[in-house]
Amino acid sequence: QLQLEESGPGLVKPSETLTLTCNVSGGSISDSSFYWGWIRQPPGKVLEWIGTVFYTGSTYYNPSLRSRVTISVDTSRNSFSLKLRSVTAADTAMYYCSRHARLNYFDYWGQGTLLTVSP
């Protein structure tokens, strides 16, 4: 059974860079059938797609976040990561990693990691 697990600092200061990692188990991140995505959800608000990566390193980003986001993949560790630069309070959210099947739908999700941006 595929499992995804996010890890991250929990708390970052404004203007800093956030780095989150998603560890994938029960399947290979190098499976060419699948992409891997990040989605976030501010408290009490809606889901927002952040970006998606393929095992080759090809990426797709939400235009609203593209200038601050980098998503990368580490096939040796079977994981992928999200870097978000110059964070503000508006970036406070639950961050989920997910398998982006057929670049079409999100079929497996991690449990989420809460990121708070505060001085």
Added chain:
Amino acid sequence: QSALTQPASLSGSPGQSITISCTGTSSDIGNQNLVSWYQQHPGKAPKLIIFEGTKRPSGVSHRFSASKSGNTASLTISGLQIDDESHYYCCSYAGGPMWVFGGGTQLTVL
């Protein structure tokens, strides 16, 4: 890209059927049939319940079904059960490429 439009809340009684709408534009929902639907219980990750417009993943109840007409996708839950009380989100490919979610619908089973 704006979020897809869903009713903020709906309610129904056990055994009834309800339909949640998800309205987009000709650039997203209206352009293809790649809508997916997710159920999210409080404090939990979203769970995929419909993909590629009308398909159910293995293990999802047949009480969940979906359709599309023009720029609007719909999720129907028949034979409502208490456990169906949850948030429901639609999602669509919106070109670009990018993917956009709906604003979410809180379903209450009275």
